[in-house]
Amino acid sequence: SLPSILCRRSYAVVSITITINTAFSSSLPSLSLSPGRRRPRRRTKQRASRGRKRSPMVSVAEMRKQNVIVPEEFAITRVMAAPSRPGLAVSCKKMFSQLDSGRIGAWVDSMRASSPTRVKAAPALAPSITASSDQEYDGWVGQHPSALSNFDDVVAASKGKRVVLFLDYDGTLSPIVDDPDRAFMSDSMREAVRDAARHFPTAIVSGRCRDKVFSFVQLRELYYAGSHGMDIRGPVKATKHTKAKAKAVSFQPATEFLPMIDEVYKALVERTKSIQGSKVENNTFSLSVHFRCVEEKKWSSLAEQVRSVLKDYPKLRLTLGRKVLEIRPSIKWDKGKALEFLLESLGFAHCSNVFPIYIGDDCTDEDAFEVLRDREQGLGILVSRCAKETNASYSLREPAEVRSDFCMPT
16 A cells, blocks of 8 residues: 555655644655656646646735634745636536526536436446446546556655645545435545555545534544635644644635525525425535435426525535535635645645645546646546546546555555
8 A cells, every 4th residue: 555655665754843933844754666667657738727827825914814714823825816727627617617607407407417327327228338338438547547557656656755645535535325414434444544644644625514524534633624625624633743732724714704604504405495305514614405315307496496595695606516516605715725725734835746646536626636737746536437527647436446545554
């Protein structure tokens, strides 16, 4: 596994020290491989985003003006005013543009596009359709090779680098389930993540409420970024990466929206209560309207109810996940920004020897995948059983492969 290789190959393991008035500094395990191993293939396709100017850095004082919560004297800067990144996966961009159109038919089309047919239903399909789907996936894997099958390439790419691990939760550490309140991770996955965190900084980046994700994961040594990165908290348990007396990092760029989010939550619960199977989840700084258990013929009714509420709140925006409508503040903040913030908090903002690995399964993870491509550092890994447009470099099929490939203790 990656953590065990890091331990065996490193010359020394020195804990990250977190102190007031300084950014994090670290000396994490480095990979040292035999010179004969090849590095992973890099795609040479030019990206429109390449060459763009990086966003200006913002002071702690300016962050406080924007309702950002930080430790009292913690000197850290942050990118706050960057324009929206144009490189989001094509399929996601199409879905979001349909949502922006405001037409219910377009909304429903987007809801279908974000919710591909479950693999377990494949045997009921005609053999020719199944074979075509398999061929499409095989071709897609050629462009986004399996991180499990190409594990040596991933290890070689991180040779001599300081690894930082970022993990989505639903669909990555836990399976997608009908009841979002029962999206429990397995004990073996928890131990795998615990093992990873022993060797390098590990963060959970989720659209869920931070407290909800923590209740699922139950590991105090991790960084947690809930509400699509709008609620970030550092470890509250002392580890080799943090000092026992260090103040935890806190970052909340959307606190001014809390009353609005609560108001919309109550309105959505009332408007959707007649649609069987729907569920509205309050993620503190964002809302989720789950429709996994709603009959497809009722999707248009659900979309209409959601639209009727949101039309009075122009400062909120709607995005799509896997059978879930996501409602969040219209600020320039997402999982990609959260990744950049955490890297900066660890002292890696301008380091050339950091190797971030981000693993996720949803459209909202594309922002993080693109950040890694723009930085030309680390790699993104998409967890998916079907072919889809993505900025990730590698792929895995399911959470079990996530555990096997990166986190399984030896």
